[in-house]
Amino acid sequence: MRSLTSKISHNNIIVLATLLLLLVLYGSGAALYTGFFSLQVFLNLFIDNAYLIIVATGMAFVIIKGGIDLSVASVVALISMVSAALFRQGASAVIVILASLAIGTLFGFGQGYLIQRFRLHPWIVTLAGMFLARGISFMISTESIVIDNPTFVMLSQHKIYVWEDGFINVSVIIAAIVVVLAILAARYSAFGRAVYAIGGNEKSALLMGLPVAKTTILVYTLSGLFSAVGGIVFTLYMLSGYSLHLMGMEMDAIAACVIGGILLTGGFGYLIGPTLGVLCTGIIQTIIMFQGTLSSWWTKITIGFLLFLFMAFQRLIVMRKEKSTIPISKNQPKFENKVVNL
Amino acid sequence: MDQKIVLEASGISKSFPGVKALSNVSFALRKGEIHALMGENGAGKSTLIKVLTGVHERDEGEIRLSGRVISPKSPQEAQALGISTVYQEVNLCPNLTVAENIFIGRHPRKRGLIDWETMNRESERLLDRLELDVDVRQPLSHYSVAVQQMVAIARAVDISNGILILDEPTSSLDASEVSSLFKVMRKLKQEGLGIVFVTHFLDQVYEVTDRITVLRNGEYVGTYETEQLTKTELVSHMIGREWNETDAKAGAAKEIPTGGEIFLTAGSLGKRGSLHPIDLHIRKGEVLGLAGLLGSGRTELAKLIFGIDKADEGTLTISGEQLADMYPQKAIQKGLGFTPEDRKVAGIVGELTIRENIVLALQARKGLFSYIPLRKQKEITQHYIDLLRIKTPSGEQKIDNLSGGNQQKVILARWLATQPKLLILDEPTRGIDVGSKAEIRKLILDLAATGISILIISAELEEIVQCASRIIVLRDRIKIGEVSGESMRENVIMEMIAKGAEVYGDSDGIGA
Numbered sequence: 139m140r141s142l143t144s145k146i147s148h149n150n151i152i153v154l155a156t157l158l159l160l161l162v163l164y165g166s167g168a169a170l171y172t173g174f175f176s177l178q179v180f181l182n183l184f185i186d187n188a189y190l191i192i193v194a195t196g197m198a199f200v201i202i203k204g205g206i207d208l209s210v211a212s213v214v215a216l217i218s219m220v221s222a223a224l225f226r227q228g229a230s231a232v233i234v235i236l237a238s239l240a241i242g243t244l245f246g247f248g249q250g251y252l253i254q255r256f257r258l259h260p261w262i263v264t265l266a267g268m269f270l271a272r273g274i275s276f277m278i279s280t281e282s283i284v285i286d287n288p289t290f291v292m293l294s295q296h297k298i299y300v301w302e303d304g305f306i307n308v309s310v311i312i313a314a315i316v317v318v319l320a321i322l323a324a325r326y327s328a329f330g331r332a333v334y335a336i337g338g339n340e341k342s343a344l345l346m347g348l349p350v351a352k353t354t355i356l357v358y359t360l361s362g363l364f365s366a367v368g369g370i371v372f373t374l375y376m377l378s379g380y381s382l383h384l385m386g387m388e389m390d391a392i393a394a395c396v397i398g399g400i401l402l403t404g405g406f407g408y409l410i411g412p413t414l415g416v417l418c419t420g421i422i423q424t425i426i427m428f429q430g431t432l433s434s435w436w437t438k439i440t441i442g443f444l445l446f447l448f449m450a451f452q453r454l455i456v457m458r459k460e461k462s463t464i465p466i467s468k469n470q471p472k473f474e475n476k477v478v479n480l
Numbered sequence: 481m482d483q484k485i486v487l488e489a490s491g492i493s494k495s496f497p498g499v500k501a502l503s504n505v506s507f508a509l510r511k512g513e514i515h516a517l518m519g520e521n522g523a524g525k526s527t528l529i530k531v532l533t534g535v536h537e538r539d540e541g542e543i544r545l546s547g548r549v550i551s552p553k554s555p556q557e558a559q560a561l562g563i564s565t566v567y568q569e570v571n572l573c574p575n576l577t578v579a580e581n582i583f584i585g586r587h588p589r590k591r592g593l594i595d596w597e598t599m600n601r602e603s604e605r606l607l608d609r610l611e612l613d614v615d616v617r618q619p620l621s622h623y624s625v626a627v628q629q630m631v632a633i634a635r636a637v638d639i640s641n642g643i644l645i646l647d648e649p650t651s652s653l654d655a656s657e658v659s660s661l662f663k664v665m666r667k668l669k670q671e672g673l674g675i676v677f678v679t680h681f682l683d684q685v686y687e688v689t690d691r692i693t694v695l696r697n698g699e700y701v702g703t704y705e706t707e708q709l710t711k712t713e714l715v716s717h718m719i720g721r722e723w724n725e726t727d728a729k730a731g732a733a734k735e736i737p738t739g740g741e742i743f744l745t746a747g748s749l750g751k752r753g754s755l756h757p758i759d760l761h762i763r764k765g766e767v768l769g770l771a772g773l774l775g776s777g778r779t780e781l782a783k784l785i786f787g788i789d790k791a792d793e794g795t796l797t798i799s800g801e802q803l804a805d806m807y808p809q810k811a812i813q814k815g816l817g818f819t820p821e822d823r824k825v826a827g828i829v830g831e832l833t834i835r836e837n838i839v840l841a842l843q844a845r846k847g848l849f850s851y852i853p854l855r856k857q858k859e860i861t862q863h864y865i866d867l868l869r870i871k872t873p874s875g876e877q878k879i880d881n882l883s884g885g886n887q888q889k890v891i892l893a894r895w896l897a898t899q900p901k902l903l904i905l906d907e908p909t910r911g912i913d914v915g916s917k918a919e920i921r922k923l924i925l926d927l928a929a930t931g932i933s934i935l936i937i938s939a940e941l942e943e944i945v946q947c948a949s950r951i952i953v954l955r956d957r958i959k960i961g962e963v964s965g966e967s968m969r970e971n972v973i974m975e976m977i978a979k980g981a982e983v984y985g986d987s988d989g990i991g992a
Contacts, residue, residue, distance in 0.1 A: 339573045
């Protein structure tokens with residue numbers, strides 16, 4: 139009994155709830171619309187959202203650490219813009235990819251350094267980063283730039299068949315690798331555990347001798363790197379650079395984390411969560427698409443509603459947990475046994 | 481000295497700007513002993529611990545670990561040397577599992593990855609040693625503070641190299657939890673660990689320690705074998721004053737205003753882990769004193785009455801009306817005022833002017849939307865500057881620029897402006913000069929004469945005896961007695977604190 143209840147308690151109950159929601163959404167979609175229950179519709183969820191899965195997974199580390207990164211969407215747009223501009227200058231795909239990774243990593247490192255070194259609030263620093271990255275993309279060009287680099291076009295259109303007609307693409311493979319690595323890092327590396335510890339209680343983490351400063355900077359650097367990878371994947375998806383790409387996507391990433399059971403207060407959550415969160419929103423989008431008459435804003439309305447639901451749900455769990463601590467010895471009297479020594 | 485000394489500090493001095501926190505303090509810890517570090521608040525206990533654990537760097541003196549001179553510069557360094565500390569508040573991560581809290585930062589690895597299996601097994605073994613049966617795979621927050629404290633000790637013991645420092649580990653534990661902690665401490669002692677135990681609970685010291693080192697005002701008083709030191713001697717070492725029957729300077733004989741109507745009654749008011757249920761009543765125009773060592777529950781009681789902490793048992797009756805619950809806003813509406821112990825942290829708003837500081841509570845009482853005209857505010861301010869003789873060029877000075885005594889007067893003025901019926905003064909004269917002290921004490925008596933009831937808390941017995949007409953004595957979070965009239969003398973109270981019994985005075989109570 140005890141082992142069963144302990145297996146489905148605390149933070150994984152939220153992930154389980156998300157999983158259940160995912161099944162209900164998918165089931166209702168399949169029941170309502172013909173053609174919804176097809177392999178390719180399912181695989182398209184991954185193809186269309188690969189970039190968001192990657193970015194949200196990076197975000198998850200930041201949130202678990204107890205921070206936030208608002209710059210991710212702008213960094214993705216910046217990467218798409220820089221890639222397009224570099225291709226126009228005749229750069230090769232390898233150089234573009236390396237440059238993208240370097241830009242994202244440096245950008246993230248810069249933000250992390252400011253947050254750690256000057257004890258600044260991550261909201262402010264990454265908000266500034268958000269404006270900065272978006273601004274730079276406008277500086278490169280205000281127009282949309284089409285990418286016709288043969289390698290990128292080839293990568294973008296390459297289909298990897300998984301089952302009969304069903305196919306995925308390179309982006310999905312990249313996203314899968316990123317998610318698996320993130321899960322492993324979170325659970326089995328000293329860095330990952332330090333992230334959880336700091337999110338749980340930063341002061342304690344420091345007193346327990348954990349490298350708090352280094353981990354903080356690394357978390358934002360990692361988020362920058364993940365944004366860059368997401369940026370490359372997104373560029374492959376769009377085959378264009380445009381400074382107005384993905385306005386407000388940072389909020390989608392945060393929403394995916396929350397729906398995926400990552401507590402905004404830090405310290406809790408599984409790295410598979412963001413993927414589940416992204417899939418939930420993806421399925422809602424698909425359902426609305428199949429429905430045909432609803433405006434696409436219904437996606438936002440549904441997600442907004444879901445977010446409220448999940449926040450309340452998480453809070454309830456936390457509140458229940460606070461109540462149910464187990465004392466050192468059960469069934470002890472409250473005060474009576476304290477004797478006054480004379 | 482048959483036992484080996486594992487940790488020795490000699491001639492330690494440490495100054496902070498303006499304060500000499502430690503001067504020429506020595507301390508030696510033997511292998512396999514539990515050594516209490518005692519002293520009143522501000523005696524330098526925590527500074528000494530912080531010097532030993534590398535939080536502060538010492539100015540003078542040396543620390544030897546098994547004969548070798550060390551100078552740890554951070555808690556990590558001290559930890560690496562084998563000195564580990566468990567603090568009053570649990571410094572662990574509640575979201576991680578029990579096992580991980582023991583091993584984080586030094587996880588066992590297998591092929592570069594964290595080996596959870598080994599970690600869980602090792603944790604179970606360690607906790608077994610402390611006779612603690614918990615599921616190490618559960619998050620730490622699943623367990624009570626006492627268990628968390630034990631986990632912190634398990635971690636500390638595993639890291640330590642023969643030395644364990646416990647800095648007030650029992651303050652949030654109840655009796656049975658304390659006794660399991662002591663069992664563990666004795667076991668570790670038998671295994672040869674040297675344990676430094678900081679506490680302010682006298683009974684606990686006598687229950688578990690072998691030797692006691694007493695500090696007072698940053699100076700070393702002495703080290704004693706626990707068995708050979710009586711509690712009375714210990715208290716007088718801590719307070720720094722001998723007492724005997726001839727030293728019977730009674731407080732100015734004050735008549736007890738028995739006639740006045742009872743303003744506030746607390747019936748078995750208590751909070752688990754903070755204060756045992758206490759009965760008290762305060763009459764109109766009466767000055768009631770709360771005496772006891774630091775940590776005896778004085779401030780806790782004041783906080784319960786004012787509603788800062790929620791009582792989980794007992795009743796509170798004000799002017800005959802029994803209140804279902806209490807919170808500060810309600811307390812203010814009922815005519816209560818509270819000047820907290822640490823005015824820097826919880827009292828003054830340093831950036832605001834004297835005027836703004838004074839009208840704060842009045843504004844809170846009136847509600848945020850009924851603005852007090854500036855002219856009226858200035859009037860009030862000037863009135864109290866004159867009445868309390870606050871030394872300042874004008875009411876528009878920043879309160880930060882005033883001396884401690886004058887700041888305290890401003891806080892008094894803040895509450896007086898609300899025309900309170902009961903003022904709770906927690907350490908109203910701490911850290912201010914002698915002249916101002918006398919002035920504030922006189923003010924307290926004057927205020928009481930105008931019909932305000934006052935609950936005064938002070939570590940200085942002299943002050944309490946002078947001001948109060950009746951004194952409740954607390955010890956280890958229990959009311960151990962009440963004194964008034966003839967028996968209200970410093971030595972009587974000291975003896976009560978030392979012996980923990982109702983030696984004198986009327987009794988309505990607990991224990992004994």
